[in-house]
Amino acid sequence: MIYFDNVSKLYSDGRSAALQEVTFQVAPNEFVSIVGHSGAGKTTLLKMIIAEDQPSHGKVFFESLDVHQIPRAKLPHYRRKIGTVFQDFKLLPNKTAYENVAFAMEANGRSDEEIAENVPQALALVDLEDKVWHFPHELSGGEKQRVAIARAIVNQPDIIIADEPTGNLDPIATYEIVQILRKINELGTTVIMTTHNKGVIDEIDRRVITMDNGKIVRDDTKGKYVL
Amino acid sequence: MLTGIRRVFKSGLVGFWRSAYVSLASVFVLTISLFVIGATMFLDQLLTVSLQTLQSKVDINVYFVPEAPQEEISRLQTALEALPDVESVSFTSREESLEIYRERNQGDEIAMQALEELNENPLGATLAIQAKETSQYEQIAQFLEEQQAQESPNAPVIDEVNYNRNRESIDKLTSIIDAVEQAGFLILVILLLASVLITFNTIRLAIYTAREEISIMRLVGAGNMFIRGPFMLQGVMYGLLAAFLAVLLFYPLLLWLAPGTEAFFEFNLLDYYTANIVYIFLVLAGIGIVLGLVSSALAIARYLRV
Known part of the structure; x- marks a missing residue:
């Protein structure tokens, strides 16, 4: 469902590259982990998928759609098909957990009835029923990340993109987040996740793409963290 | 569509309340701007009226034999x-x-x-x-x-025309009137420019604090109008509230100033204020809303770019 065709991304100096001739594809319902050192190009890769960044060469396809040919006005529409989770959570600070999740649905133009039904469901899926009306600053890191995941899945996207979702979390919270992501994957959503964490990779025990210096150096279907 | 508008309104109002500090600061700065604009309106009125009375006192007499x-x-x-x-x-x-x-x-x-x-x-x-x-x-x-x-x-048949006698004082009065009008206009322009810039900058800062939010909204897939709407609504609210406060602020000031100005200029500012309070509010609210709206729109446009 995601297809990278010979994608390169050069920096403005024209010589150093964040991505070099990257080609791979992700099938529906896969759980793909992307590993590599800082600066290996993992985040750039994810930004290509949500059209936050433009490739210098090559193309990125979402199903049959060329992602970088989407007109700017249609971008919000496209992004609603993808749920995103970030290392720094990116919650709206002035909104409660409930409102943060509801916002994604409001932006999507869903009806009030749908929102009233789906938001509690999404928050229940991440085990946050009891902190629905808390503001982000009243939540722990793991709780914030769970709100972010609830927000990412509430519109029932085809794919979840998680950029270092456990990067700021302690081991227990990390374990919980990984379990939630696995559960989401088992319910039928494709997940692409970047990580540094060896334990996380071993726990998931699924496909691992290893990047180094902007290139894909390994692609193992039942991967281990090898660097 | 209707749901969208309702959500923009709700989100704008809630946002105004939850970032009360920033909102209050913007409202106060805008109040000062509108107060300055209102004060120039009063000053202009005072000058116009007192010049009129002064002018009506000047005449020339033709004395016949x-x-x-x-x-x-x-x-x-x-x-x-x-x-x-x-x-x-x-x-x-x-x-x-x-x-x-x-x-x-x-x-x-x-x-x-x-x-x-x-x-x-x-x-x-x-x-x-x-x-x-x-x-x-x-x-x-x-x-x-x-x-x-x-x-x-x-x-x-004409014995005397007293213009020649009054000539000097008439000339002087003419040049004073010209100077006052020119200086008044210049001061008005400078004050207006300054207050517009200060307001614009304050609202820009208020939105600068929200730039992270704007980028998050974009990532979640919110459309531009859905992001912009609440901020523009807040700009309008700043303008309305500030106009209300500015008009309110004039009352005690004019109450205190009125006796003095009436004695000197033969024009009661307080009467003018109470008689024209709706007009003054509408003018200030109009200026305030436009200022708030334009500042918000310009400030957000920066952060809406990918």
Whole structure:
């Protein structure tokens, strides 16, 4: 469902590259982990998928759609098909957990009835029923990340993109987040996740793409963290 | 669509309340701007009215010789009234002049005695001329001279035109009025510019604190109008609230200033304020809303770019 065709991304100096001739594809319902050192190009890769960044060469396809040919006005529409989770959570600070999740649905133009039904469901899926009306600053890191995941899945996207979702979390919270992501994957959503964490990779025990210096150096279907 | 508008309104109101500190700061700065604009409005009104009263006090009088024939005076009056620069001409007959003279010198024995001894009315009729602008008195005086030379060069009916006597003070008044008007305009422009810039900057800062939120909204897939709407609504609310506060602020100030200004300028600012309060509020609210809206729109446009 995601297809990278010979994608390169050069920096403005024209010589150093964040991505070099990257080609791979992700099938529906896969759980793909992307590993590599800082600066290996993992985040750039994810930004290509949500059209936050433009490739210098090559193309990125979402199903049959060329992602970088989407007109700017249609971008919000496209992004609603993808749920995103970030290392720094990116919650709206002035909104409660409930409102943060509801916002994604409001932006999507869903009806009030749908929102009233789906938001509690999404928050229940991440085990946050009891902190629905808390503001982000009243939540722990793991709780914030769970709100972010609830927000990412509430519109029932085809794919979840998680950029270092456990990067700021302690081991227990990390374990919980990984379990939630696995559960989401088992319910039928494709997940692409970047990580540094060896334990996380071993726990998931699924496909691992290893990047180094902007290139894909390994692609193992039942991967281990090898660097 | 309707749901969208409702959500924008709700989100704007809630956002205004939850970031109360930033909102309050923006409202206060905008209040000061509107206060400055309102103050210039009052000042302008005060100047206009006091200049009008001052101008209406300036006139030129044409004194006729006592034996000047009535029809010639009437002819001159009609000619003067036909001039485009002339506001009004009022005629005072010989008898009226005498009456006024008597009244003015009631306690003055010598003057009364002198009048008795003369046996006849020594005073001529007069025409008092009011021009539309003080600068036009010179032309009117010239017109009178020409008229005199044309009609009866040998037996002049005009005894004196006091323009020449008043000339200096009229000239001075004219230049003062010009200077005040020019300076007033310059000050108004500078104040307006300063307050617009300060307001714009404050609202930009308020939105700068929200730039992270804007980028998150974009990532979640919110459309531009859905992101922009609440901020623009807040801009409108800043403008409305600030106009309300500014109008409120003028009341105690004018209450305190009114007696002083009335004595000096013969114009009561407080009466003007209470009589025109709706108009003043509408003008300030209009300016405030436009300022808030434009500042918000410009500030957000920066962060909406990918």
